[in-house]
Amino acid sequence: MPSVEKVEIWYFLCPQTKKRCRILYCIDGYFFHREAFNYSMYESQTLSKHSRDLRKILGTALDDELNEQLEKKHFKKYYAGKPTKRYLRIIKKIEKADAIPYNMIVKALFN
Numbered sequence: 001m002p003s004v005e006k007v008e009i010w011y012f013l014c015p016q017t018k019k020r021c022r023i024l025y026c027i028d029g030y031f032f033h034r035e036a037f038n039y040s041m042y043e044s045q046t047l048s049k050h051s052r053d054l055r056k057i058l059g060t061a062l063d064d065e066l067n068e069q070l071e072k073k074h075f076k077k078y079y080a081g082k083p084t085k086r087y088l089r090i091i092k093k094i095e096k097a098d099a100i101p102y103n104m105i106v107k108a109l110f111n
């Protein structure tokens with residue numbers, strides 16, 4: 001008969017809401033449950049529908065951070081003669097962005 005392993009799950013107690021939770025969020029140096037912060041939203045929730053659609057269509061084409069990551073001082077493109085997984089992932093995103101046809105970008109921006 002296989003042995004059943006008991007798993008312990010740790011919880012925090014929010015000092016503000018007194019709720020038991022697994023994640024506490026730090027804002028302004030205080031750790032609270034997410035419901036303790038009124039009117040808090042993700043950045044994507046505050047964007048207009050058009051902006052969200054643009055982000056979905058263009059995605060990485062608008063992301064300048066990919067090229068910046070490649071240019072960082074200690075970024076390793078290769079290890080032991082093979083390209084690193086991180087490097088390959090960034091290159092794949094850049095190639096995907098470059099594959100978007102120009103007319104699709106113009107259509108998305110001006111609709």
